[in-house]
Amino acid sequence: MNLLENSLAQIRKASEIMRLDPAVEEILSHPERTVEVSVPVKMDNGTLKVFTGFRVQHNNVRGPYKGGIRFHPYVDMDEVKALATLMTIKCAVVNIPLGGGKGGVIVDPHSLSKKELEALTRGYTSAISDFIGPNIDIPAPDVYTNSQTMAWIADEFSKKHGENMLGVVTGKGLAIGGSEGRETATSQGGVYVLEEYTRERGLSPSEMTVVVQGFGNAGANVAELLHREGYKVIAVSDSKGGLHCKNGLQPDAAVSCKLEKGSVGGCFAAGDACEMISNEDLLELPCDVLVLCALENQVTGENAGKIKAKVILELANGPVTPEADEILESNGVVVIPDILANSGGVTVSYFELVQNKMHLYWPLDEVKDRLRKKMVDAWKNVEDTSKEYGCSYRTAAFVLAMKRLEEAIKMRKGV
Ligand code: GLU
Numbered sequence: 030m031n032l033l034e035n036s037l038a039q040i041r042k043a044s045e046i047m048r049l050d051p052a053v054e055e056i057l058s059h060p061e062r063t064v065e066v067s068v069p070v071k072m073d074n075g076t077l078k079v080f081t082g083f084r085v086q087h088n089n090v091r092g093p094y095k096g097g098i099r100f101h102p103y104v105d106m107d108e109v110k111a112l113a114t115l116m117t118i119k120c121a122v123v124n125i126p127l128g129g130g131k132g133g134v135i136v137d138p139h140s141l142s143k144k145e146l147e148a149l150t151r152g153y154t155s156a157i158s159d160f161i162g163p164n165i166d167i168p169a170p171d172v173y174t175n176s177q178t179m180a181w182i183a184d185e186f187s188k189k190h191g192e193n194m195l196g197v198v199t200g201k202g203l204a205i206g207g208s209e210g211r212e213t214a215t216s217q218g219g220v221y222v223l224e225e226y227t228r229e230r231g232l233s234p235s236e237m238t239v240v241v242q243g244f245g246n247a248g249a250n251v252a253e254l255l256h257r258e259g260y261k262v263i264a265v266s267d268s269k270g271g272l273h274c275k276n277g278l279q280p281d282a283a284v285s286c287k288l289e290k291g292s293v294g295g296c297f298a299a300g301d302a303c304e305m306i307s308n309e310d311l312l313e314l315p316c317d318v319l320v321l322c323a324l325e326n327q328v329t330g331e332n333a334g335k336i337k338a339k340v341i342l343e344l345a346n347g348p349v350t351p352e353a354d355e356i357l358e359s360n361g362v363v364v365i366p367d368i369l370a371n372s373g374g375v376t377v378s379y380f381e382l383v384q385n386k387m388h389l390y391w392p393l394d395e396v397k398d399r400l401r402k403k404m405v406d407a408w409k410n411v412e413d414t415s416k417e418y419g420c421s422y423r424t425a426a427f428v429l430a431m432k433r434l435e436e437a438i439k440m441r442k443g444v
Contacts, residue, residue: 032111032325032347039351040114043427046418052444053435057117060110062086066156068134070148080136082153086166087113087129090437093164094130095120095375097171097200098153098178101324104133108325112171115346115368116375121430123372123407125379130166132157138173150178154185161186163196163385169378170200172245172324176212180205196385199378208381210396211374216250217397218373219344220258221404222365223318226340232317234259240314240338241265243322244283244293247344247371251320252280260318264311268323270294271311274303313337321348328353336362343367358421366423368430369411376403 030038037058044054064084072078083106086094096116099109109131117129134153138146160166170179179198183205186197201207210217227234239260241252244267252262256279264273265283269292272278278300286296297303312319312332319338321327325347328336333353341357341364343349349357349364357364377400384390391399415425438444 030350030352031107033107033114035347035351036111036114039423039427040431042351043424043431046420046424047428047431049431049435050439050444053431053438056438056442056444057088057114057431057434060085060087060113061089062160063106063110064157064160065106066153068149068152068156070145070152072145073142080134080149080153082132082134082156083109084132084157084160084166084168085109085113085130086160087131088117088434089128089166090434090441091121092126092128094166095127095169095378096129096131097169097374098132098134098174098182099171100134100136100138100173100178102135102137103324104135109133111325112346117434118427118430119368119372119375121433122368122411122426123376123403124410124433125376125403127167127375127379130168131171132168133171146178147181150181151185154182155189158186158189161197163194163382167196167378167382168198169375170246175246176200176202176207196382199381201381206381206385208377208384208396209391209393210400211377211381212246213250213254214377214400215247215344215371215374216254218376218400218404219247219251219320219342219365219370220254221373221401222370222408223255223340223342224258225405225408226365235261237261237317238263239318239320240311240316241320241322242271242308242311242327242348243267243324243345244287245322247374248320248322249280249284249287251322251342251344252283255318255320256280263316264306264314265293266306266308266311267293268308271306271308272296272299272303273306273311273314274300276301278303318342321345323348326350328357330356333357334360336360338362340365342370344371346371354421354423364421364423366426369407369422369426372407373400373404376400
């Protein structure tokens with residue numbers, strides 16, 4: 030099953046247990062608009078290459094479409110539809126007044142020069158510019174895009190409109206209207222939820238081991254934040270390989286080493302008693318918390334039975350398949366689902382939008398306090414829903430979100 034089928038299966042499952050109005054389920058099972066564009070780019074060697082890009086607007090009943098843009102060779106329309114659907118649900122779980130959207134371009138950005146990447150980003154922006162805007166659809170960073178990508182989009186869009194429209198994207202740098210705390214927001218939000226989970230169970234971070242899959246923005250930041258909280262991070266990996274240090278490793282040393290060597294795989298100086306480890310083996314390491322920060326479909330029916338972690342924290346979108354979910358549940362592995370665990374990113378994006386509109390900017394402490402409150406409230410709501418329906422946290426998060434969406438759909442559309 031691909032990510033779209035998985036997400037639709039989750040909607041169906043939640044819909045059944047909450048007895049959702051079938052008309053609402055039908056609406057949530059279809060994106061409102063899909064856009065596919067061809068983006069010609071003049072390459073450095075003088076040839077012309079055409080890239081394919083997408084923007085999917087899933088639902089805006091609770092507010093403007095919101096969601097990242099992914100630059101990756103495996104992007105396709107179904108993946109973008111699924112990710113847009115998850116954004117609608119995610120924004121409703123954390124209760125921010127935004128809908129769901131997502132974009133993507135089929136490209137390996139590492140194979141392009143900076144000049145080519147800028148041309149591609151500007152071309153893609155121009156191609157989708159009729160569909161986005163600060164009150165319509167607001168993109169943000171996702172896999173292999175960052176604050177530089179957002180700056181190019183904001184600039185291209187502003188040029189087209191003849192006025193500064195920096196609020197067309199979030200995840201911008203501080204110099205052009207970004208928010209304090211946005212860079213680390215996805216990881217910080219996940220850490221707030223995990224802290225709550227451990228505190229409620231009387232567990233102490235210093236006695237807990239952590240394994241992190243994926244070492245981009247979310248992975249590197251969560252490793253560092255958890256290390257600072259006292260958790261022992263024993264393994265990390267990126268797309269090229271992993272590092273396992275039985276006695277714990279120093280995430281900041283792994284970050285600088287990755288910059289130098291291109292992968293954490295060979296970073297033995299990051300800790301004592303270290304060995305290289307494959308991504309597959311890393312997932313199966315005994316640990317307290319496995320944090321998934323890479324791509325979708327990492328824990329599947331094939332390897333779910335071999336997972337030894339007690340808790341999985343999903344900072345990636347869709348890293349555990351529904352088949353894996355069932356195996357994990359019956360083995361007692363707790364999954365803190367993506368639509369809750371990684372919603373800190375879009376929550377601080379929402380704070381960025383608010384600050385852009387007010388032209389007034391909050392200090393880091395204020396952003397963090399507001400984020401903590403949002404994440405703890407969402408976690409408590411999900412926990413209560415899970416108790417009420419006797420279901421997993423994932424299903425509970427879907428139920429909670431779909432109740433909020435149902436109310437909005439009924440109010441606005443008279444369904
Ligand atoms: N790409 C992130 C996500 O999947 C952030 C989206 C946003 O900030 O709009 O949640």
